[in-house]
Amino acid sequence: EDKVVQSPLSLVVHEGDTVTLNCSYEVTNFRSLLWYKQEKKAPTFLFMLTSSGIEKKSGRLSSILDKKELFSILNITATQTGDSAIYLCAIHSGNTPLVFGKGTRLSVIA
Amino acid sequence: GAVVSQHPSRVICKSGTSVKIECRSLDFQATTMFWYRQFPKQSLMLMATSNEGSKATYEQGVEKDKFLINHASLTLSTLTVTSAHPEDSSFYICSARYAGLNEQFFGPGTRLTVL
Numbered sequence: 641e642d643k644v645v646q647s648p649l650s651l652v653v654h655e656g657d658t659v660t661l662n663c664s665y666e667v668t669n670f671r672s673l674l675w676y677k678q679e680k681k682a683p684t685f686l687f688m689l690t691s692s693g694i695e696k697k698s699g700r701l702s703s704i705l706d707k708k709e710l711f712s713i714l715n716i717t718a719t720q721t722g723d724s725a726i727y728l729c730a731i732h733s734g735n736t737p738l739v740f741g742k743g744t745r746l747s748v749i750a
Numbered sequence: 751g752a753v754v755s756q757h758p759s760r761v762i763c764k765s766g767t768s769v770k771i772e773c774r775s776l777d778f779q780a781t782t783m784f785w786y787r788q789f790p791k792q793s794l795m796l797m798a799t800s801n802e803g804s805k806a807t808y809e810q811g812v813e814k815d816k817f818l819i820n821h822a823s824l825t826l827s828t829l830t831v832t833s834a835h836p837e838d839s840s841f842y843i844c845s846a847r848y849a850g851l852n853e854q855f856f857g858p859g860t861r862l863t864v865l
Contacts, residue, residue: 672853674853676856681858681859682843682856682857682858682859683794683843683856684856685853685855685856688853728793728794732853732854737782737784737796737799737854738784738796738845738854739796740793740794741793742792742793743793745791
């Protein structure tokens, strides 16, 4: 059974800090790993990772995948209060739907 | 980018009534749509997968007679919560995918409150 484990489950930081969110997975037929940000509504897409070692970057957010060790990290630098959200990691395997981790609840305080 | 809409965004109903939630892909044909449920402070839990023109596949523990899913066209899927109870109060999110793509596109979600 495909499985996604995220850590930490929650995190409180001050504005300006850098955070690293972790996602490890077990999957039988890996296609891609996706990161989402969820605030009050449905998740919004951040990154899709399919290859090891290639960093995806969008502003202060970046993510990288290690397919050998079966994990991914999501980095946020110079955090802002607007980064406060739940960050979800999901695995896409073959033709199956996404399998989500429990998420990391990030709180950025001023 | 691909857009998925849901309607209504919020619904409050009395216990025992049925509620229908619509999920539409606005600018693409969704061969597969997924319905998720999310309770407070929890992650998304997949309820069912529906392919256009065929019966939905429900996840273990999800009652198919209670959560009726219809995927009548390539742009519309509906979820009907029948005889809703307070414990059905949750955030229901749909997502859509078209053939050959890994990514799912999420609707904005529907918050259901059953009194």
